[in-house]
Amino acid sequence: MRVVRCITCGKLLGDKYEEFEQRVKRGQEPKRVLDELGVKRYCCRSTIITSVDLTEEIAKFKR
Numbered sequence: 001m002r003v004v005r006c007i008t009c010g011k012l013l014g015d016k017y018e019e020f021e022q023r024v025k026r027g028q029e030p031k032r033v034l035d036e037l038g039v040k041r042y043c044c045r046s047t048i049i050t051s052v053d054l055t056e057e058i059a060k061f062k063r
């Protein structure tokens with residue numbers, strides 16, 4: 001398991017990160033997943049979003 005910590009506030013996001021990654025890869029909307037996981041601070045949200053490599057998924061949607 002990856003240790004993901006918010007760069008700004010230091011909150012441990014590892015478990016949320018994994019859940020987020022799985023859900024987004026299943027096609028759920030990133031913003032909504034973060035809301036449901038209770039990640040409310042902007043710093044934590046951007047940490048999670050930038051930690052996940054979504055380039056492949058985004059490319060899929062553009063096709």
Ligand SMILES: [Zn+2]
Nearest residue numbers: 006009043044
């Ligand atoms: Zn944070």
